[in-house]
Amino acid sequence: MAHLIAPSILAANYGALNKDFDMLNKSQADWVHVDVMDGVFVPNISFGQMLVKQMKSVSEKPLDVHLMIVEPEKYVDSFIECGADVVTFHLEATAHAHRLITHIQAQGAKAGVALNPQTNVDQLDDLLEGLDLVCLMSVNPGFGGQKFIYRTINKIQQLRKKIVERNLDTKIEIDGGVGLQNAEAILKAGADVLVAGSSVFKSEDPALTIQRLKEIEIGNFDI
Numbered sequence: 001m002a003h004l005i006a007p008s009i010l011a012a013n014y015g016a017l018n019k020d021f022d023m024l025n026k027s028q029a030d031w032v033h034v035d036v037m038d039g040v041f042v043p044n045i046s047f048g049q050m051l052v053k054q055m056k057s058v059s060e061k062p063l064d065v066h067l068m069i070v071e072p073e074k075y076v077d078s079f080i081e082c083g084a085d086v087v088t089f090h091l092e093a094t095a096h097a098h099r100l101i102t103h104i105q106a107q108g109a110k111a112g113v114a115l116n117p118q119t120n121v122d123q124l125d126d127l128l129e130g131l132d133l134v135c136l137m138s139v140n141p142g143f144g145g146q147k148f149i150y151r152t153i154n155k156i157q158q159l160r161k162k163i164v165e166r167n168l169d170t171k172i173e174i175d176g177g178v179g180l181q182n183a184e185a186i187l188k189a190g191a192d193v194l195v196a197g198s199s200v201f202k203s204e205d206p207a208l209t210i211q212r213l214k215e216i217e218i219g220n221f222d223i
């Protein structure tokens with residue numbers, strides 16, 4: 001299946017969000033990645049439900065909501081009510097990931113689990129079946145514009161192998177430091193969804209950058 005591009009709205013211009021959504025709506029973006037940060041799980045605060053609801057009202061693309069918050073079980077319902085189509089929480093933020101995945105899906109959203117750079121993909125062994133998406137953080141979460149941690153490539157390969165062996169269709173999303181310079185290597189390693197913040201919004205022509213990311217072609221890859 002063709003890979004998906006999810007521009008991260010964290011890097012957009014908040015004074016002119018409608019303009020950025022207009023660009024995204026017309027672009028080849030598949031999803032809009034929405035980073036929710038609480039200042040506790042990560043050392044930064046971004047935005048909450050009210051802004052997500054506003055984004056939903058202007059977005060023609062599904063909202064891919066990435067919760068970088070503690071106690072995600074308290075908030076998933078409200079984010080789904082505000083229009084989240086995919087809800088991803090961090091494995092490191094809850095003791096009850098399995099329960100939360102089934103709960104999110106029962107509300108009609110897709111469920112994703114994100115892993116910080118130090119968390120091994122083996123931690124997903126008892127969760128993979130029934131999981132819609134795994135978000136591998138390729139930077140330490142909390143800020144846009146950081147450098148891609150190259151070791152993530154090994155993690156993508158390890159996770160792809162598990163997904164193929166079990167014949168699952170769980171998507172692998174890569175988040176942090178992704179751009180035209182490394183997208184091909186990331187896709188070749190086995191990724192399905194590329195999150196791209198600064199590389200899209202800080203480029204001269206964001207819609208063209210999205211198109212270039214979308215048009216990257218990879219042949220069959222060895223596992």
Ligand code: DX5
Binds near residue numbers: 144
């Ligand atoms: C980081 C966020 C990312 C961020 C990516 O904590 O989860 O989604 O917006 O930004 P770039 O693409 O600039 O690294």
Ligand code: ZN
Binds near residue numbers: 008033034066175195
């Ligand atoms: Zn994110």
